[in-house]
Amino acid sequence: MGLEQAVVDFFNHMGLLNLTVGNVVMIIVGLTLVYLAIRYEMEPLLLLPIGISAVLVNLPLSHMANWPLAPQLPPEIQENIFATISYLSQQYGPPGLFDLIYYLLIKTEVVPLLIFFGLGAMTDFGPMIADPKTALLGAAAQIGVFVAMLVALALGFNLKEAASIGIIGGADGPTTIYLTTKLAPHILSATAVAAYSYMSLVPLIQPPVIKALTTPEERRIRMEQLRPVSKREKILFPIASMIVIGLLVPSAAPLIGMLMIGNLFRESGVVQRLSKAAQEELMNIVTIFLGLGIGSTMRAESFLTPKTLMILALGVVAFASATAGGVLFGKIMMKISGGKINPMIGAAGVSAVPMSARVVQRLASEEDPGNFILMHAMGPNVAGVIGTAVVAGVFLSALG
Amino acid sequence: MGLEQAVVDFFNHMGLLNLTVGNVVMIIVGLTLVYLAIRYEMEPLLLLPIGISAVLVNLPLSHMANWPLAPQLPPEIQENIFATISYLSQQYGPPGLFDLIYYLLIKTEVVPLLIFFGLGAMTDFGPMIADPKTALLGAAAQIGVFVAMLVALALGFNLKEAASIGIIGGADGPTTIYLTTKLAPHILSATAVAAYSYMSLVPLIQPPVIKALTTPEERRIRMEQLRPVSKREKILFPIASMIVIGLLVPSAAPLIGMLMIGNLFRESGVVQRLSKAAQEELMNIVTIFLGLGIGSTMRAESFLTPKTLMILALGVVAFASATAGGVLFGKIMMKISGGKINPMIGAAGVSAVPMSARVVQRLASEEDPGNFILMHAMGPNVAGVIGTAVVAGVFLSALG
Amino acid sequence: MGLEQAVVDFFNHMGLLNLTVGNVVMIIVGLTLVYLAIRYEMEPLLLLPIGISAVLVNLPLSHMANWPLAPQLPPEIQENIFATISYLSQQYGPPGLFDLIYYLLIKTEVVPLLIFFGLGAMTDFGPMIADPKTALLGAAAQIGVFVAMLVALALGFNLKEAASIGIIGGADGPTTIYLTTKLAPHILSATAVAAYSYMSLVPLIQPPVIKALTTPEERRIRMEQLRPVSKREKILFPIASMIVIGLLVPSAAPLIGMLMIGNLFRESGVVQRLSKAAQEELMNIVTIFLGLGIGSTMRAESFLTPKTLMILALGVVAFASATAGGVLFGKIMMKISGGKINPMIGAAGVSAVPMSARVVQRLASEEDPGNFILMHAMGPNVAGVIGTAVVAGVFLSALG
Amino acid sequence: METFHCEVPKMSQLLEGLYITILGIVVVFSVLAILAIVMDLIGRTERKLVEKEKKKEVEDKKVEPVKVEKKLDEKKIAIITAAILAYLRGKQPKEVPIKRKPSPNWWLSGLITQMEEVENFNYEIGKW
Amino acid sequence: METFHCEVPKMSQLLEGLYITILGIVVVFSVLAILAIVMDLIGRTERKLVEKEKKKEVEDKKVEPVKVEKKLDEKKIAIITAAILAYLRGKQPKEVPIKRKPSPNWWLSGLITQMEEVENFNYEIGKW
Amino acid sequence: METFHCEVPKMSQLLEGLYITILGIVVVFSVLAILAIVMDLIGRTERKLVEKEKKKEVEDKKVEPVKVEKKLDEKKIAIITAAILAYLRGKQPKEVPIKRKPSPNWWLSGLITQMEEVENFNYEIGKW
Numbered sequence A, B, C: 001m002g003l004e005q006a007v008v009d010f011f012n013h014m015g016l017l018n019l020t021v022g023n024v025v026m027i028i029v030g031l032t033l034v035y036l037a038i039r040y041e042m043e044p045l046l047l048l049p050i051g052i053s054a055v056l057v058n059l060p061l062s063h064m065a066n067w068p069l070a071p072q073l074p075p076e077i078q079e080n081i082f083a084t085i086s087y088l089s090q091q092y093g094p095p096g097l098f099d100l101i102y103y104l105l106i107k108t109e110v111v112p113l114l115i116f117f118g119l120g121a122m123t124d125f126g127p128m129i130a131d132p133k134t135a136l137l138g139a140a141a142q143i144g145v146f147v148a149m150l151v152a153l154a155l156g157f158n159l160k161e162a163a164s165i166g167i168i169g170g171a172d173g174p175t176t177i178y179l180t181t182k183l184a185p186h187i188l189s190a191t192a193v194a195a196y197s198y199m200s201l202v203p204l205i206q207p208p209v210i211k212a213l214t215t216p217e218e219r220r221i222r223m224e225q226l227r228p229v230s231k232r233e234k235i236l237f238p239i240a241s242m243i244v245i246g247l248l249v250p251s252a253a254p255l256i257g258m259l260m261i262g263n264l265f266r267e268s269g270v271v272q273r274l275s276k277a278a279q280e281e282l283m284n285i286v287t288i289f290l291g292l293g294i295g296s297t298m299r300a301e302s303f304l305t306p307k308t309l310m311i312l313a314l315g316v317v318a319f320a321s322a323t324a325g326g327v328l329f330g331k332i333m334m335k336i337s338g339g340k341i342n343p344m345i346g347a348a349g350v351s352a353v354p355m356s357a358r359v360v361q362r363l364a365s366e367e368d369p370g371n372f373i374l375m376h377a378m379g380p381n382v383a384g385v386i387g388t389a390v391v392a393g394v395f396l397s398a399l400g
Numbered sequence D, E, F: 001m002e003t004f005h006c007e008v009p010k011m012s013q014l015l016e017g018l019y020i021t022i023l024g025i026v027v028v029f030s031v032l033a034i035l036a037i038v039m040d041l042i043g044r045t046e047r048k049l050v051e052k053e054k055k056k057e058v059e060d061k062k063v064e065p066v067k068v069e070k071k072l073d074e075k076k077i078a079i080i081t082a083a084i085l086a087y088l089r090g091k092q093p094k095e096v097p098i099k100r101k102p103s104p105n106w107w108l109s110g111l112i113t114q115m116e117e118v119e120n121f122n123y124e125i126g127k128w
């Protein structure tokens, strides 16, 4: 090899000369996410890693991710993770770091499940236990998921894609990732980014919907103080939930199961070490891998399609109709209870804990500064997490 | 697919309609462990995760664990972990989270070895270094392992099972898991649960045995103050132990090696970051996976057999005879030393650090409130950990 | 099996009787590293784990590492990590813990890249941003890498080995490991140990070289105070670096990319959780695995060769010539700037952050106690990390 | 990778979507309703239990509250006595003046520290 | 594993090494020089930006600085008012004396604590 | 999975179990005995070593204890002097009044802080 040859080779392998328009656009998209995350603190824990990994993965020949996201696999190895990896190694060369993260941690669902485990250890289900009927509001908000799914179907998405898009309305990142990974991995980056972006836009999306559907009088409704919840109830709750939901919707069992194991660790009071680990060391590490893994799926070929724009648009539909679903069911409950329930707390059924509950409180305070319904809104809020996981289970059992 | 079909399908896949008696019993067993862990703080760090995972894994169709624990494998892939996983994927579908934990982290021995690494970083071998002859008491207590093994053989267990059952008497969870995984994985859940349960019952099991074998006069024997141990000795100890044991019983080298690397990290004083990580972040994460992994092995087909009851019964035999072995050898050492050694400290050779040492101290205080033998009991106590690992090594070299 | 047979078997499998001279020497080498790490605090975070694992892995039949480091593989599986593991399982039996660490975490480059990620989260590039021209000194110090490479070539090493040896002069452990793993895994233990050893000997290696190349007057040159750097600049720096370097030298993108993602986490200020995790929990765990993994490569067959001695000797050449390169280029910059730049800060281009910067400051203080150039030396110092990664990229693109 | 056809969606897909919607809404409401009922039952039982326990507590208070405290005191006294005895014992071997032997005071405080350490050790190893 | 031949190295290897050296040195200097230029440009822009922002700030200071503080005060007042109102309201249902009901004082402080908790909760779940 | 036969165990298995028991007990006692002997030897050596070191220390104390302190002082003085000099130097370029330049006092304290930071930095990167 002569010097000339070495130089020519080097230039041929220079990323700059291999840059495609797709790369450039994706780098800009990534930088936009980074900007939103830093400047407006939009879900920075996810959008910052996603954005910056999207930049890195779109630098040509960087070999951070060498494998396609939704490869055509021989049917006999489709469900066989290590055979898949072997096949991809032969077809596309050795894995980059991001391939390993995506195929070993995201695609196997390890990461979303561990995140749910950590969330369980972080969540206080007390407000829902204190007033169990508010759990129904967490169910009502799931209507948004189905509305968005039907619209997506009408727009030409297939069933699996439509379900993955609908679930954005559940406002639960890990559930969205879990479902999309199983049903429609080729739109994973779009649904994940949509879920996290709109989650942080809840304070902008929800108020107009809520205001349009409620009167000032309704928003002024004060609610009775929540009863205190005993330690025993808090311990029994995750156990009961896991068993009840596991027996009724087994396909939701992994998500709900891990959520509730985490919550039991939290409430049992005897394994603080593990509870802390679930919330901190394990959660932080897993979050890093989630961000890098999702970011690495942001490639021009799967992200820069008309689909992505439609998915982003459908995300708003999902969030707005979920809010509407919650509020309307709240009005029904208000009527039945003889005006004891403030219908706005239904809007908190869109989980995004505790963002939407705060939005509700803010609107209540606007009408009447003495109206404290934050804790009442936390009930539907945490119930919404369970509701979305159940809906994901239904989708998986029907389509998976 | 019509609506009717969808509903019928959904009901057919409902866990409730697929529940077996075995599932129900296992769920109750799991809940019992959770109850014992929370209510009586019985080894909660392990029994709580084990119990709740046992519940989750026994909810039918939950797909947390899809693969058998001790599958019939073609001989050529038996020792080949990734080929095994490929084979199981083909036979039983993609792995659930618990399959991944069990096959990748437990079966490869990664988790038990990392736990031993963390334990090494937590253990102060000072009392044993200060009075090396007490190490022999840690050897004597291993007699219980062999007694239980012989009884198990007599009851009809095969050699590999009997060895795995015997090791319960060593009162070291990770060693029990390490050995059973290698020799008799189909009884892993039983031996692991037995080991951790009895460990927390040490304060109930040991006192009657000790009292039956010693006179009040013997229990009143006071021992000379331990000499101080220098930092240099504490640094040399793990190195010397690793080399000596590694050269004599290589099959015990993984366990002892990791234990001693952890201990060197602790005592060296120059790698506090790593020592802390071994004790905390890594330990906590690994403990979570250990609990979930072991809990996921609690399935009706392998747990609900007469064997399990016999294993639980044999566990008591193991603990009691280990205690007896330690105390009797303690009496011999008492005689030889001219009454300078309190025979009770032999009972602490049953590791369960520092539970059995505390039991010994309590009994000493009962006879004579001024009798401080706790630190002397810590010598056999930590030696017992080494002793059990050595015995596991002998089993592996003879049967592995 | 009779008792006699059991005893004979046991003795046949005793490590002591299978000890080779190579084992003994390697154990002594390992103990020496442990001694240097504890007694002289020579890079204890790496050399202690490396040393003690070297001891453990050289205890015969300990089964901590059963597989060769640079096996002859069928060409079709060479780049296929899981196929390789399957093949090795069949050829050499199931993996020991250290085999898993080496093949899954080191050989896949997961560990070096995650270390770089953590380093990014730890590094303050402020001084380099404040005075960008000092970045060139970080480039100049890389001359040492090439000098060492050429000498290695002249001594008979092949190109890939020579490049791996040269990179030692970059004084970046993870980069050395990254490159050697890819180009010449059979000398990994030697280059890694050399890199970390000499890094801690920087205070001994650099001063004579610096003094030989500078006059006291030059060493007395004071430099203008650095301008303050805004948060915005610190945020833009990792993004710009990633893109610029990624586009110019894609083969350096993994290292630089992870470094800069970590740095962005640090400087963004919105993901403290993740930044802390990158610096602490993840870093500590990964460091443990790095140490154990590298230590496990210290086997007689690959370490006890004349090559190793030559590599150790070439390491000194690399460090010394890197220092010289930096200082000489510093003198050029001094001339051009009209004496405003102290040439010594070029020596800090040998990264070893912040050791070499401190060495420079110490020499400056010796001549003039009022001469503060530490912060100016930090510029080349951190630039040297980038420079070495770029050089590794060039090597990879030319030889990989 | 599937390509995106912006054609009119198939009727059958829409219909199936509708079925899934109906199924899904029924399921999610049922599940959360059942959960709510279960939690309500647990809550009621809990409150009854608490009331019972309270009554019992009130009754028990007249009988045995002293016992616990006494036990604690016993433990404390035992430790202090032990410490004093140990201290006195530590003074005895004075006639064998080995140079490196620490003073008995040091030893006493060391002993207590060590004891407390092991007490606080709290299963360090046993718990795994 | 390759064995080590201490023979005279091949000329071609040395030559290729030299080529790589030249390429490498050129590349590493170019890359770091470009990076330096980029950072220099960013630095200059930044300083201009800062100056502009400063000017704007000075101008803005005359117009609306009170607004922000007022907003904050409003929030504070809202919370305090709310707390007082809630407190008064908490006192109303006195005529239904359920035994386990905590005192209104306790309730008020509890409420505020809870509110603050949720406020500090800061996306606990939403952020993932 | 093996099924469990509750039959009379085979004699050969029991016998092998007995052999393993004998082997195991011998091995575990031997290993821990050897370990005890090794630790005892190390302990004895250590105590001799300590005594030697003590003697040496006593001797050394008469010769060079001042040196270390002096060195430390020198370092301290160097830092303080340096700081003062740097401070004076920092005052010089007053005649070029760039607006954003921080006051020299600020700079001095900043410099010292930075210096200390780097000192405490302690290998941040180098150690990996």
Ligand code: NA
Pocket: A169, A170, A171, A172, A349, A350, A351, A352, A384, A385, A386, A387, A388, A389
């Ligand atoms: Na939700």
Ligand code: NA
Pocket: B169, B170, B171, B172, B349, B350, B351, B352, B384, B385, B386, B387, B388
């Ligand atoms: Na033991």
Ligand code: NA
Pocket: C169, C170, C171, C172, C349, C350, C351, C352, C384, C385, C386, C387, C388, C389
């Ligand atoms: Na460098």
